[in-house]
Amino acid sequence: xxxxxxxxxxxRCFMLVVGLMTALPxxxxxxxxxxxxSSGQVSSEPVFTSLGVDGRTVxxxxxxxxxxxxTLASEENARQDLPLRSLVNLSREPRxxxxxxxxSHVLFPDGDRLMRVIVCATGDTALEVQSHSALxxxxxxxxxxxxxxxxxxxxxxxxxxxxxxxxxxxxxTDVVWLANGDRQTGGFxxxxxxxxxxxxxxxxxxxxxxxxxxxxxxxxxxxxxxxxVDFLDVTLADGSRLGxxxxxxxxxxxxxxxxxxxxxxxxxxxxxxxxxxxxxxxxLSERPIDAQSxxxxxxxxxEARRDRTxxxxxxxxxGRVYDRGLGTQSRTLLAYRLKPGDRRFQAxxxxxxxxxxxxSVVFRVLVDKVPRLTTPPLxxxxxxxxxxxxxxxxxxxxLITEFGDRGDVRDHADWVDARIIR
Numbered sequence: 001x002x003x004x005x006x007x008x009x010x011x012r013c014f015m016l017v018v019g020l021m022t023a024l025p026x027x028x029x030x031x032x033x034x035x036x037x038s039s040g041q042v043s044s045e046p047v048f049t050s051l052g053v054d055g056r057t058v059x060x061x062x063x064x065x066x067x068x069x070x071t072l073a074s075e076e077n078a079r080q081d082l083p084l085r086s087l088v089n090l091s092r093e094p095r096x097x098x099x100x101x102x103x104s105h106v107l108f109p110d111g112d113r114l115m116r117v118i119v120c121a122t123g124d125t126a127l128e129v130q131s132h133s134a135l136x137x138x139x140x141x142x143x144x145x146x147x148x149x150x151x152x153x154x155x156x157x158x159x160x161x162x163x164x165x166x167x168x169x170x171x172x173t174d175v176v177w178l179a180n181g182d183r184q185t186g187g188f189x190x191x192x193x194x195x196x197x198x199x200x201x202x203x204x205x206x207x208x209x210x211x212x213x214x215x216x217x218x219x220x221x222x223x224x225x226x227x228x229v230d231f232l233d234v235t236l237a238d239g240s241r242l243g244x245x246x247x248x249x250x251x252x253x254x255x256x257x258x259x260x261x262x263x264x265x266x267x268x269x270x271x272x273x274x275x276x277x278x279x280x281x282x283x284l285s286e287r288p289i290d291a292q293s294x295x296x297x298x299x300x301x302x303e304a305r306r307d308r309t310x311x312x313x314x315x316x317x318x319g320r321v322y323d324r325g326l327g328t329q330s331r332t333l334l335a336y337r338l339k340p341g342d343r344r345f346q347a348x349x350x351x352x353x354x355x356x357x358x359x360s361v362v363f364r365v366l367v368d369k370v371p372r373l374t375t376p377p378l379x380x381x382x383x384x385x386x387x388x389x390x391x392x393x394x395x396x397x398x399l400i401t402e403f404g405d406r407g408d409v410r411d412h413a414d415w416v417d418a419r420i421i422r
Contacts, residue, residue, distance in 0.1 A: 045252065046269055048072065051088040053280055053344075053421045055388050058082065062090070062268060065249045067230070070274070084230050084276040088346075088419070091273040103132070105149040106140065107167055108242075109224040111307060111323055112259065114138070115239040119148060122190040133238050134266045143223040144260035147216040150209070151179065164312045166216045174198075175216040176207060188215060224259060227277075232256075235273040236266060241323065243277065283324050284336065284399075284418040291335040297407035304328045309352050315414045316353040317384045322416045327352075328401040330361055330411040336397045343392045344421040349375065350384030352412040357381070360404025361413045367394045377404035384416065391420070 045061045050072065052058070058080055060072030069083045070090065103116035106129060114135075120128040127140045127148075147166035152159050162177065169175075174188040176198055184207070189197035195206040196215065227245050234256070235241045242264070244256035255265050285306040294301035302310050309315055309327040316322075325347070326334065349363045359380055365373040365387065372389050391397055401413040 046092055046271070048090040048092055048274075050082055050090045052082070052086050053088055054086070055346075055386075062249065062271075062274075065232075065247045065254070067246075070276075084232075085278045085280040087276045088281055088417070089273060089275045092271075102152070102154075104129075105152070105163075106145060107147045107149070107163075108144060108260070109146050109219070109222055110226070110243070112224075112233075112242050113240060114242075119150060119191070121192045131238075131240075133236065133240070134270055135236075135240070135264055138262060138264070140262070141223070141260055142217075143221060145217060146219060146222055146224075147214060149214045151213045153213070160313045162214055164308065166214050168308075168312075169216060170219075171216060172218060172220065174218055176212055177214040177216070178207075179211050179213050188217060191215075227259065230276065230278045231259075233273075233275040233277060234271060235275075235323075236270045237272050238270075280422055282420045282422060284415070284420065285324055285326060287336060287420070289334050290337045291333075293333045294329075295331040297330065297403055298409070302329050304332055304334055309354065309414060310412050311354070313352075313354060315416050317348070317350040317414060317416060319353065322348075322414075324417050324419075326399070326415040326418050328399075328413045328415065330401050330403045330408040330413065332399075332401040332413075334399045336399075338391055338394050338397055338420075339422075341422045342394075342420050343390070345387065345389045345391050345397055345419075346421060347387045347418040348384045348414075348416040349378075349387055350382065350414055350416070351378050351380045352414050353380050355380045355410040355412040358406060359410035359412055360406050361411050362402035362404050363387075363413065363415075364400035364402055365389055366396075366398040366400065367391055368396055369398070379404075384414075 047059060048062055050058045058072055060074045062070060063073045063079065064071035069081045071079055071081050073079050104119045106114040106117060114129065114131065116132055118130040120130060122142060125142055127142055127145060129138050129140065131138060149162060149166060152162060173185045176184040176196060184198060184200055187199035189199055189204060191197060191209065194209055196209055196212050198205055198207055229245060231243055231245045232247055233241055233243050243259040247254065247256040249268065252268050253265060254268055254271065255263065258264050292304065294303060305312065305327040307324055310329045314321050315325050351359045351361050360377045362377055363373065363375045364371065367389060373387060375385060399415060404411065
């Protein structure tokens with residue numbers, strides 16, 4: 001019998017899940033907690049705030065999700081239909097940033113992931129995992145997976161380094177990372193609860209799974225197609241994020257089809273963020289940089305990072321964590337050619353929490369070489385600033401991360417959710 005079988009989960013899997021729930025209570029308490037309305041009534045349905053492409057916000061409970069719009073209901077039960085193409089995102093109250101997490105994790109392209117799962121076994125074409133959450137047992141095509149973090153290190157910096165290796169390393173083969181610091185390159189043949197089967201120089205070998213920290217698959221053979229229709233990125237309370245289509249909400253339960261083809265179900269209480277992926281919003285981390293320049297003050301220059309901070313971590317501003325954006329260091333200049341139909345540039349800018357007290361950054365935005373924004377020197381103690389600039393009829397957009405008060409010491413600048421509204 002495999003580690004996670006159709007007949008049920010063995011006692012060691014059950015104890016692992018219980019242990020995770022006990023060790024990481026922040027993941028489980030928020031979504032399930034009942035919320036009190038201003039009238040004193042208690043509702044078990046979470047309240048979301050939508051951000052529109054026009055900068056306006058609407059707050060309410062999600063009562064319907066369709067292919068073209070999402071319906072929110074206010075405390076007074078007044079309903080408002082929000083077209084997907086008018087939205088940037090819907091999110092709940094900010095949560096504290098997660099630390100390095102126990103359990104195993106499945107990484108897909110484009111930032112999608114399944115967090116804190118039990119990785120069971122592989123067949124010829126699919127991987128079975130057991131989610132601790134309401135997602136339950138999942139069967140995932142192997143060619144949809146970018147990598148597996150099987151035994152993450154407990155220290156947060158080491159966790160982030162391993163995550164970035166699996167997610168972002170340029171490789172032309174499959175890779176196994178070992179707990180002793182070594183790595184094997186070759187071909188992945190499968191795994192069970194005891195061993196990882198791997199092919200090294202044409203010969204099959206069995207690697208003790210207890211000594212494996214992660215497996216990375218050759219990105220060239222990964223098949224994770226972007227839907228041809230408008231879709232949603234859903235982020236759950238355990239940190240999982242999946243692109244989905246055919247989304248429906250019925251009696252507090254969300255049903256959808258994941259990008260890799262499987263139907264998934266979860267309670268609305270597990271949902272913490274929705275990002276409509278439509279032609280109306282294009283993130284700069286998905287656009288090519290047309291010109292870039294870097295100038296250091298003290299040490300070596302560091303190039304801008306897509307969807308990561310300059311030192312390869314998730315963005316974190318005043319305790320809130322973000323997935324998308326550009327990570328830069330002073331002095332950095334990034335230039336983009338604008339397209340017909342580009343209307344506005346929007347972002348949330350700030351100095352990453354990991355900069356500590358020394359980081360100091362000035363953010364500048366030029367449109368057709370004309371200054372449109374210059375912030376005062378900002379530190380990680382300052383609130384992040386929302387940016388919304390008209391770029392209609394313009395030909396170029398330039399983002400500059402400038403030296404603040406202390407050269408480039410700890411200048412970890414975040415252009416969170418940097419996007420073009422079309």
